[in-house]
Amino acid sequence: MTTSDDRTVAELIRAAFPDLTRAERQLADAILEDYPISGLGSITALSESSGVSTPTVLRMARKLGFDGFTHFQASLRGELKMMISDPVARREHWTDELPHAHILNRFAEAVSDNLRKTLQRMDVETFDAATALLADPDRAVFVVGGRVTHSLADYFFSLLQVIRDGAHLLPPNANIWPHSVLGMKEGDVLLIFDIRRYERELLSLARMARARGVTIVLMTDQWGSPITTQAAHGFHARIEVPSAWDSTVVLTYLVEALLAGIQALHWDTARRRMNELEGLLDETAMFKKFT
Incomplete structure (x- = not known):
């Protein structure tokens, strides 16, 4: 699960980095250092490991577009599941969501979307x-x-x-x-x-x-x-x-x-x-x- 604009948490952090406070940048660096595992512990553990306060963690989560720390972590867990998925799991993930169009059209649409979002x-x-x-x-x-x-x-x-x-x-x-x-x-x-x-x-x-x-x-x-x-x-x-x-x-x-x-x-x-x-x-x- 990611935010509604389909960016990963890492992409959101990189995009927001210029507008973060010094403490938030310190937190962002700590999260990206061992991404996404670093953000999957408790909010207290994350604040202590990054050397910032828990309000800083909450504030940055909201700056990134999340409702709170729970929503932030849910996105990270969803990403971790996708990152470690094997080929069979990937195919089954898409099977549940595929429309009835021909695979040529579905594949072309996905590739075009990938290129557009990357650029x-x-x-x-x-x-x-x-x-x-x-x-x-x-x-x-x-x-x-x-x-x-x-x-x-x-x-x-x-x-x-x-x-x-x-x-x-x-x-x-x-x-x-x-x-x-x-x-x-x-x-x-x-x-x-x-x-x-x-x-x-x-x-x-x-x-x-x-x-x-x-x-x-x-x-x-x-x-x-x-x-x-x-x-x-x-x-x-x-x-x-x-x-x-x-x-x-x-x-x-x-x-x-x-x-x-x-x-x-x-x-x-x-x-x-x-x-x-x-x-x-x-x-x-x-x-x-x-x-």
């Missing part, structure tokens, strides 16, 4: 800052994904290495990731893909990289991976569709938008590399030529 809550400054980091030729860029999202990481890397030097795709075997961290330097960038049923190995990787001064850019869902606390910049894509599996359509859109932005920042270099690559591909006769 409505997108911070353009965050997008531009992440694009500049990933385009910076003085920074190496490392890319990694999880069990499902590794294909997105692979796709991003495959095109990024055409645009610029210094791009690296981490291997799918998490046991090798510490070896990859050895090659990371302060100022480098690590782009991580992590959506619900968040992976512990990815969080460990983010912590190791950040300890070396690496800047984390995160692609996650509307609830937010635990890696959010390690990331300098985060993108929160909507992923729910009438299926047992989460949709990566919006994440793919963000990947391609980032690549377009990076390409535009250094088009002369990108064009030169693309022309060189075309020459190399011609030598391999990989593609059919219609001449």
